Amino acid sequence: MISAPEVEKQNRSYERIAAALEVLGNNWRDWPDLRSCAHALGLSPGHFQREFTNWAGLSPRQYQAALAHGEAGDLLREGASVLEATYETGLSAPSRLHDLFIAHEGLSPGAAKSGGDGETLTIGRAPTPFGEGVWLVSARGLVGLGFIDENAPERTGFEHQGRSEAAAFADLLGRYPAAAFVRDDKVANDWSKRAFESDEPLPVALYGTPFRRQVWRALLDIPLAKTETYGALSQRIGRPKAQRATGAAVGANPLSWFIPCHRALSASGKLHNYHWGLARKRCMLTYERVRAL
Numbered sequence: 513m514i515s516a517p518e519v520e521k522q523n524r525s526y527e528r529i530a531a532a533l534e535v536l537g538n539n540w541r542d543w544p545d546l547r548s549c550a551h552a553l554g555l556s557p558g559h560f561q562r563e564f565t566n567w568a569g570l571s572p573r574q575y576q577a578a579l580a581h582g583e584a585g586d587l588l589r590e591g592a593s594v595l596e597a598t599y600e601t602g603l604s605a606p607s608r609l610h611d612l613f614i615a616h617e618g619l620s621p622g623a624a625k626s627g628g629d630g631e632t633l634t635i636g637r638a639p640t641p642f643g644e645g646v647w648l649v650s651a652r653g654l655v656g657l658g659f660i661d662e663n664a665p666e667r668t669g670f671e672h673q674g675r676s677e678a679a680a681f682a683d684l685l686g687r688y689p690a691a692a693f694v695r696d697d698k699v700a701n702d703w704s705k706r707a708f709e710s711d712e713p714l715p716v717a718l719y720g721t722p723f724r725r726q727v728w729r730a731l732l733d734i735p736l737a738k739t740e741t742y743g744a745l746s747q748r749i750g751r752p753k754a755q756r757a758t759g760a761a762v763g764a765n766p767l768s769w770f771i772p773c774h775r776a777l778s779a780s781g782k783l784h785n786y787h788w789g790l791a792r793k794r795c796m797l798t799y800e801r802v803r804a805l
Contacts, residue, residue, distance in 0.1 A: 519708050522567050523639035527661075528553060529567045530791035532560070533798055536576060546572060567641070569802045628655075628691030628719055635681060635693055636700025640708065641799060642769065642792055646680045647700035648688075653715030654703060656684045656766035659788045687766055688719060707770070716767060723751075727761035734775045737804040739797070741779050763787055769796060 535544075535552050544552075549572055550560035564572050633655055635648050640659075648656035660680045675683065685693060707714060718725050730749050734740045746758040765773040768788055774796040778784050786793035 519639055519641060519704070522641035523643060525563050525567045526641065526643040526795065528555070528563060530795050532564055532572070533794050534791060536572060537794065568798060628688035631691045633688060633691045633693050634696050634699045635685065636695055636697040637677060638697065638700035638704035640704060642795055645704065646684055647703050648684050649699060649703055650717050652717035654767065654770070655717050655719065656687065657768050657770060658684050659768070659792060661789065684766065714770065720764070723757065724761040724764060727758055728765055728771050731762065731765070731771050731773055731776065734772060737801040739775045739777045741777055741781070743779055745776060
């Protein structure tokens with residue numbers, strides 16, 4: 513569970529942390545010191561140390577040590593299973609990802625494939641630990657979560673897929689052409705608090721073809737702080753020859769973070785092709801892994 517002030521702090525820090533993770537991820541083998549890392553981000557060493565530690569739960573130096581120990585793909589993975597470690601240490605927020613009521617979507621098969629026909633969906637913006645979120649909800653539950661990137665820093669090599677508020681709204685709304693929409697930021701803020709400040713499981717309403725919904729459920733079976741290739745996903749759903757279709761279904765996931773498409777990787781094991789930007793995918797994986805200690 514994350515307190516309201518903490519969510520706001522993490523939201524404000526997201527873009528700087530995304531850039532910091534890129535700097536550290538690209539240069540950890542050289543063990544850059546605190547001053548040089550802070551300088552690359554335009555911050556004082558003290559400010560950078562505090563902001564990074566508050567967001568990630570460990571210091572920049574500890575993060576570098578974790579990268580050195582297990583490489584980026586094995587960050588902080590050793591010992592007991594991640595879920596066992598999470599439950600034993602009382603880190604309830606990450607474990608909640610597996611409490612989603614995916615099996616109780618409240619939609620008939622026809623309604624799930626309808627593109628929201630006959631539905632009135634509410635859309636609004638509200639903060640998340642990964643930047644400003646676009647929240648899309650129905651009377652049955654959470655329908656979509658996307659992200660706005662209005663003020664991403666401009667620096668060479670910063671992986672950013674910028675979206676204005678209008679573009680981010682259009683991205684989610686365009687997925688449900690048959691639905692009616694209303695805007696309500698208060699509703700969005702209520703859902704943000706429910707998602708990040710409470711241990712209450714989230715009801716969701718997934719609209720999509722049966723195949724896509726099958727893939728989205730399979731994403732929830734990837735253990736916390738682990739990753740899996742598209743090929744492994746297609747094997748697990750019994751469609752080993754459908755790797756390309758599986759990848760497309762992962763990319764079409766409307767509920768980022770909660771349905772963890774950020775845990776899906778290419779066959780090479782490298783980060784690529786995340787709909788909301790590789791910087792955000794890196795942040796999400798780091799956020800999970802440092803809380804799975």
